Amino acid sequence: MEWETVIGLEIHAQLSTKSKLFSGSSTEYGQQPNTQANVVDLAMPGVLPVLNTEAVRMATLFGLAIDAPIGRGNVFARKNYFYPDLPQGYQISQFDKPIVELGHMDILLENGETKRIGVTRAHLEQDAGKSLHKDYAGMTGIDLNRSGTPLLEIVSEPDMSSAKEAVAYMKKIHALVQYLGINDGNLQEGSFRCDANVSVRPKGQKELGTRAELKNINSFRFVERAINIEVERQIDIIEDGGKVVQETRLYDPDKNETRSMRSKEEANDYRYFPDPDLLPIEITDEFIETVRATMPELPQAKYQRFMAEYALTDYDAGVLTTSRAVADYFEEVAKSTNEAKLSANWVIGELSSHLNADDLEISQSPVSAEMLSSLVSRIADKTISGKIAKEVFQALWAGEGKTADEIIESKGLKQITDSGAIEGMIDEIVASNPAQVEQYRSGKEKVFGFFVGQVMKASQGKANPAQVNELLKDKLKE
């Protein structure tokens, strides 16, 4: 039988506010445990939540970016469950009146077509603390620094029909929240997390199959793998005459399998009700227009502009606008060198492969946009060849200098463009390789490459290749 996969994603994006959703505690990551949790975050008796304006602004900005209506009188609700890292005994979230209503996000499919994915809603809620399962005399340690950090939960429609589509959607949302400056995009630190609702049904069937919820899959690669392995599992069950159970499952990347989280099953009765500690949030037209006025250039617009303004190919513009940080980096290099295509090649090529190899984000690159600009300028003005430039880049990457000029100077890499010097080298090589000269003159033009190689070797790669070609041709004709 042919099967069809149905996927919906719930993305939790931590909003980049300075303070928490309902308290004045700092949200900074990586601090000593429990030093950023005050009486509100600890849910001490008698405390009251006071809502952070910035979180409301960020959620509104997101809503406008996905073309969604903004809930004018949206309401906070309590989602009740017990867990040690949730001191309140409930999470303040939004239920039937979220701040962001139905919007959409377009993704590019592999066949080049565009598919529109519905974004059912996005709502504000508090993050929980962290449980540390390291052995504390047989007990669990609780760190509440993250307790109360604002999250925007972005819920999609079940519109995706493959793991690849799910990843494409997740990447688009990931890029968007960073473009908007409302999330730092850091999957490793958990500021951008994803749960996937996955089900299968016979192709053509209208009603949805029973779904499993895959929890906390924290990289794009794992999302794809987790969904694929879960789809296989469900199809196997049904083909063996069994039934898929609705449950929460955890993906284990080491074993590449999903397994049931039984502990979550009984708790799925959250008894939502409006939080009596909080009044509805009023969002006025004026507020929405103020927020709209701060909307930055979005990925699609930037992509179009890069093609128009810098004459980049479709591919280059696409790669460079996948993240705002990459786009900004490229634009800085392109602007300061006036060499858009060359800048694009270096950002997409050498820089990206170094970042990948060392598993770094562009923001952590040891070669800054200014440093790369200095390098690109020296290639453009022919001080160095593209080949030597890679050596210079490597040195910049390794921290051996702050500018390309510094490296070129200290390593003596300046390109030799003095034809006299190059001719000298050529004369010597021609003189000491009479057999090859004979071969070339008798029509074996392949030998030409041998001569180029010898000259480049003699010049330690510094001779200008175009000049070498030209001068060599002349000499060998003689």
Place this chain on the structure above:
Amino acid sequence: MSLTVDEVKKIAFLARLSIQEENIEQYSQDLSSIFGLVEQMNAENVDDIEPMAHPQDAMQRLRDDVVTEVDQREKLLSNAPLTEDGLFLVPKVLD
């Protein structure tokens, strides 16, 4: 409408309340009488009334995004029965 014994048990479990078997009947009656009150309200025609999320007819006041809190870990941890390395300790959570 009246609540069954199982429903009372489930509500108690969800709220992490320990209740005695012999009191369940009484709880069932008490809770059911609250439903009775709700039923009474259901009889009213509220077609033209917009549901309220809060009994006060007011809107939420917001605060600026400013860090106003300082570290009070030692004080706050001192309320807890068990702590270590700046963490609150709780019975082992398995997942």
